Amino acid sequence: MAGQTDGRPAAVRAEGIVKRYGPTVALEGAGLTVRAGEAHALVGRNGAGKSTLVSVLTGMERPDAGRVTFGGEPAPGWGDTAGWQRRVACVYQKSMTVPELTVAENLYLGRFQGERVIRWRALRERAGELLAGYGVDADPAARIKDLGVEQRQFVEIARALSFGARLIILDEPTARLDAAGIGRLFARLRSLRARGVAFLFISHHLQEVYELCDTVTVFRDARHVLTAPVAGLPEDALVAAMTGEEAGAARRSRTAARPPGEPVLRTEGLALEGHFAPLDLTVRAGEVVGLAGATGSGNTAIGEVLVGLRAPDRGRISVRGRPVRTGSVPHALEAGIGYVPEDRHREGLVPGRSVAENATLTVADQLGPMGTVLPARTREFARRMIASLDIKATGPGQPVSGLSGGNQQKVVIARALAREPAVLVAVRPTNGVDVKSKDALLGVVRDVADGGSGAVLVSDELDDLRVCDRVLTVFHGRVTAAFGAGWRDHELVAAMEGMGEHDAPGGEHPPAGEGRPAGRDTEGTEGTEGTAS
C-alpha cells in the first residue's frame, strides 16, 4: 500500500494504526500514504474508520498502536498542537471560523505575534498578502459571516496553509457548495497542488474523486482495503471495494411474504425548495419502501415532510385515500403516519422521563377519558410495548436515559407504533445501535408491513435497506433510480453516489430541471410550528 517513491518523502505515512473505543474497533491496523503534491482520496461507507483516521492524522486522537510520519519525520508529540498544525491542516465540513470576527482576525486567531497591542492596519495588510498569495479574493476587513460558503472555505484553506502545512485534509468539502463553487474549489486545489501541496480528500461523491484525485484509498470495517491510482480503476471495482462484495453477487434479503395490497400512502408532486424535487410516491400495504441517499441528498427531508415536521412548498399527501394536511404533525399522526426520527436524542426522546411516558407520548389522548391520563393504563400500555418489542428495561418507570442505545430506539419505535399507524416513516432507525438491536429493529419495521401497514425507510445504510421491497435512490433531491428486491450493493451504492443513473421505472419519475439542493437537509427545522391556527 505504500506509494512508490519519487525522490521526495511522503507527505504523510500512517502505518498499522489501531484505535479502539471500548469494545468498538474504529481502526484495525489501517494505514495510508499521501505523497507530496498528491491528491489522495479516502473513501468508505459510514463507520469504515475515515473520520478516526483523520483524527489520528491531525493529532486529535492518539492511536492505540501504529506510527505516523510527516515528510519522513516522526509525528509531533501528542498534545503539541502547534507542531501538528505546522504539518497538517484539516478543513472540516463544518466551518471552524468565528463568524463575528473579520477575515484578518480569523486568519491570525490565537497567534497575533510579537505585539502586545494588535496593530490592525498591519494585521490586515499581512492578511491581504496571505490571501493574495493563494489567490483568494476576500477582503481582510470583511466579517466571516458576510462571506459566502465558498470564500469562507478558501479563507480556511489559506489559514491552514499559513501555518506551514503542506498537507491538507478536506472532509467533505463539497457538501455545502453548488456545482459552480465545486468547480472553482477544484481549480484552486489543482493550482495549490502544482505548488507541492498534498491533499487528502474525503468525499461521498465518487465522481468528484475521479475528477480531482490521482490515488484513492478505500477503507472498510476499520481496515485498509485498497489503494490504487484512480486512472484505470473501474467504478464497479471501487464500489465493490467499498461494499466488500464482488460485483455480481447478490444478497438475498427478507422481503414481503405476500404481494402488496392497496396503496396506504400516496404523494403527488410533493416538493420542498432546496431539498427535493416534486415526488410522486406510492406505498402499498405490506410494503417497505426504502428511500436511499447520502447525507444531504434530500431523503431525510422527504421523511420529515411526510410526517408533518416540515411544510412542503407544493404537493399533496394522502393516507388510505384521504388527504392529510401537510406541515402538521398532529394531523399526520391522526391520519395514521407514525414517525421514527433520525436522531433519537434530538427528536425522539425526552431524556429524564420514564419509558412509559416516552412510549405513550403520541397516544396520550387514548389513556383515559376527557383528557386524563390514567397511570394504570399508561403502565399497562408501556408493559405491552416492552413485551412486544422486547425492550430491556427494569420496568415502565425507568428513565429512558438509563437504557442502551438499541433499547432507547425501541422506545422511539414504540412511540411511533403506539397509534397503530397505517404507514410508518423511519429515518435511519438503526443509527448508532449495535448489530443485534439492528436486526431486531429492522424486524419490527418488517413486521409492521407484514401486519398490513406500509413503511417508508429513509436510510443510507445498506443493512437497513435490505428489508425493503423496493428501494428508491435519492441524489441531489431527485429520485434517480428504483430497485426491486434483490438489488446488488454496488448498484445501489453507485446510484446513491450519483453515478450510473438508472431509469426510474414504476411511476416515480423525477422531473428534470431542479438544481443541487442549497443546503444540507439536516439543518435546522426552525420556522413554522405546524400547529398554528
Next chain:
Amino acid sequence: MTETASPPAAGAVDKAPRRGRPRLDPARWRDLSLVPVILVLGVIGFIVSPAFLTRDNLIGVVQQSTELGLLVLAEALILISGRMDLSLESTIGLAPVLALWLVMPAHGARFAGLELFPAWTAVPLCLAVGAAVGAANGFLILKLRVNGFIATLGMLTMLRGLQVGISEGQSIGNVPASFAYLGKADWLGVPAAVWICLALFALGGTALGYLRHGRALYAIGGNPEAARAAGIRVDRITWIVLAVGGLLAAFAGILYTGHYGAVSASQGNGWIFQVFAAAVIGGISLKGGRGTLFGALTGVLTLQLVINVMTLGGVPPLWTQFLNGMIIIVALVISRFTSGEKQD
C-alpha cells in the same frame, strides 16, 4: 407543623403515574429532600424562640407563603415547560391596580378610578389582566421569537411602570368587598388563602400527573423537538401555560391585596428572585422538564421558615437582606446535595 401534613398527599400525585410499585426510589427521595430541612428549621425555630411553635406564628408563616407560593406555582409550571417568566412579580401588583382602576368610583375616594365596570367585576378583571400579560409574553416569546429572559425582564419593568403611573405611586385602599374577601376570610380557623393555595397546588399536581396536556409540559420542557415529533402542539400549550402563569400571579395579587387591605405601590417588588430561588431549591430545573409541584411547595416553605426564624431570633433588620441571600445560597447547596442532582 400541621400545615405540611396535607401537601405531601397533594404533591404525591405528581409522581404516582410514573411509578410501577409503591417503593421509594431515588426520584421520590429527590421530592422529599427538603422535608428534613424543614424539620430542622422547625427545631431551630423552637430553640430560638418559644413563640415559634405557636398557632398564630405558624399560621402567619403559611399565610405569608401563599402569595409567594402562587407565584412559585406559576413559575414552576412555566419552568417545567422550558420557559421562564420574570414579569410575574409585576403582574401581582399591576393586575389588581388595573382592575381596581377600572371599577373604582371616579370621585370621592383618594384614588380616582374610571368606574367603567360594576364593583363585582374586579376579581374577574384582575384575573383577565394577568392572563393577558401572560399571553403577551407568549406572543413575544413564541411568535416574535425574541429572547424570553429579556422580553419578560422588559415586561417586568414596563408593567411596574404602568402600575406606578396608574396608581400615581400610591397605595390603593378601600378595595371592593368581593376583592378583599379571599385574602381576609378564615375557613375552619385557617386563612382561606391557605386552603386555596393548597387546592391550587393539588390541582396543578394532578394536572401535571394525570392530564394529557399537563403531562405534555414535561415532554415540552425536556425535549421540545421530540414533543413536536410526537404530535404535541408545543407552541399552543406553552402559550397556555404562560397565560395561566399570569393568571395565577394576578390571583396571588388578589390574595395579597385582601390580606393587607390595600394594593401597595411596591407590591411584589423584588419577589422574582425569591420565586426562582424557591423553585430551584424545590428541585425545579431551570432547563425545563424536571421537577414537581410538591418540591416547589417545600421550597417556598423552607424560604418562609428561614425568614420567620430570623425574625423571631431578633436578627437586626439591617442585616436581614444579607442573611436572606446567604441562606438562599446555603439552601441551594443543601438541596443540591440532598437530592444528589446537579441543578441547572
